[in-house]
Amino acid sequence: MTNIRAEIVAVGTELLLGQIADTNAQWISQRLAAIGINVHHHAVVGDNLQRVEEQFKLSNERSDVIIVTGGLGPTEDDLTREAFQKLSGMEIVEHEPSMKKIKAYFAKQKIDMTPNNRKQARVFADADILDNQTGMAPGMIVPYGDKTWIFLPGVPHEMKRMMANDILPYLQRLLGEDTIIKSVMLRFIGIGESRLEHELQDLIQQQTNPTIAPLAQNEGIATRLTAKAATDEEALKLIERTKQDVLDKVGEHYYGEDEQTLQASVLELLKDQGKSVAAAESLTGGMFIDRLIAIPGASHVCRGGIVCYDTKVKENVLRVPSDLISQYGTVSEPCASVMAANVSSLMDADIGISFTGVAGPGSSEGHPAGTVFITIHEKSGKQQTEKYNFYGDRQTIRKQTVLKGYELLFNLLK
């Protein structure tokens, strides 16, 4: 099938009440776009059997592939299976391996399993069952007439894993055309969206295969290259050539591909160079080092950190001299400098990085919210301190500070 009309349906009253946002639809749409599948509709419907059934009927008429998220949980409100059964008449059975897993979970947690949890192991008899590696309810691929129905949990990390492991490869086989579509996301830091688009303007206009699409991201910015070709090899070759053209223009801001995070790039550079890092965090409160430890394998290069939110902790644990603090304040280059040096020696790390500043709301020590000092200290004694004026609420300022810390560290190591 070369032209698949896809539709994404989310089931859940909490979405219609605005209690949560349907972030799944956007994420899935990006992935489908990358393999060349056209999404024609997003729909959200509440936990109401009749309305879910009506929505499913409509979706079945107008789309070839219908991806449903949510409504597979244990409660009475979870009605996705029932609604599709009313539409299709398909038999529902208990899936032994899933039931075993659910029982094992409750046994391990030493909690009694309430009877409604059984429901999560119920699947359509004809379905391909998708193992849920991080949750309970399995996913399903259900062929129905000439349509394909895909049922996934609403919990984003469970859904994403099944999409990546099972659904996208399945859909690529379903596309079954001679053309192969490959795409790669190139990630950049330290350059804005309009600047990137400006630098790449000519390339974007001249280039049709691969296409080049800039995308603003949570952390930095990315550009997606999408190539069509007869073979995998040829598609990759096309991408490689255009990637080189892009990097010739903005390569100094490039840090990684696809799902690579800036933190992971920094971690790899640290590993490659056999260097360890420790952090002294005041306003960032542990967020910097947390993001590194989030990555498997961080233990090889990450010593740890001191969260010195309190001035007394800066003095007593990090040994920042109290007369330095009374002379310059804690929001100052000298304080940042000593924090970075002392955390690196205290934790025997090759690199010490420090963060001190005003997260807000409101100013501190005469500095407005957003005033931030970051120091990077190397064992050799070499130091770099930068001052920033970030803008936004408390969390925005804290997150910008952490991101900037990774950018500085990346630029030092690359």
Place this chain on the structure above:
Amino acid sequence: MTNIRAEIVAVGTELLLGQIADTNAQWISQRLAAIGINVHHHAVVGDNLQRVEEQFKLSNERSDVIIVTGGLGPTEDDLTREAFQKLSGMEIVEHEPSMKKIKAYFAKQKIDMTPNNRKQARVFADADILDNQTGMAPGMIVPYGDKTWIFLPGVPHEMKRMMANDILPYLQRLLGEDTIIKSVMLRFIGIGESRLEHELQDLIQQQTNPTIAPLAQNEGIATRLTAKAATDEEALKLIERTKQDVLDKVGEHYYGEDEQTLQASVLELLKDQGKSVAAAESLTGGMFIDRLIAIPGASHVCRGGIVCYDTKVKENVLRVPSDLISQYGTVSEPCASVMAANVSSLMDADIGISFTGVAGPGSSEGHPAGTVFITIHEKSGKQQTEKYNFYGDRQTIRKQTVLKGYELLFNLLK
């Protein structure tokens, strides 16, 4: 009209490509829920005349009020007006005041107005026109048969202003009933969704005003009580009575209402009791203390923390005896115990909390991923250590650990 069925339709291919998220639907849904209007559907459709028309036809059949965002701009892709005209046959005219404003804008910017900008001043002849205070295309309220169509720009800040200034007051008049709707969210920790529903089953079934709806949340679980009454006072009284019934059953797990987070509840309890806290974090890597510091005012009670991911940091900074580590390992009750005691004395905190365990992937010191010890140490010397076996990937285990830490701290302080 006492029971309005509302629907929110977003028009824009960029949404179906996943380039942007439909945050408008969530925002509008929250506002409609607050005035007691039921949203039955969200739909997203691309910039394709036929599909937009089909969507509008469907929406007109199944809903009373249809709120459309997007597709009112100047480009060829903006097709909302054309699609509704095909459905309704309504005449479109140029709106003089809007045209004047658009011309004035271009004059002021000293840019030539391209002819397609004229399009933005085109409105339905029978529409109520809503002034766009921060953009160009006006909004419209269009009565059509017994249905009400509302057209708004897709740009969030333009849409939000029209919703607040014009649409919500209009819809409240349309509701035209004496009934007031109030709702409250009760938040719980330490109880699962299925268990909560089980405990409240009788209440949920007997109770129609207020209604009781359990909802899984990122952190713990919540239940929404929604009451209808003639006056504010009466609605609040109904809610108060049912809240009491709910708390009689599961009150020991209750931590707050509405947007209150567990961290904020813990922070308030610490403040009320004049107690300070410090954390020693191994596998959680700073995440525990970061979440407290994220809240404005944390400085009064939050001393800071030691991220002791590395064994050497446990020994050299936190002074965990190395023979204790060689005898019991770092993933052990004795290690957790000393970590909590020492961080509280090192940082002069009333309460020290420690986290040590295996985040995975893979086991460590012979313990499988998910094995976690948490100790709470009080200045008096009183200690509590708990062992857990969490399930999931690295980040899931780390997040569950942090959440459990807050639950233990909450139970200690409440």
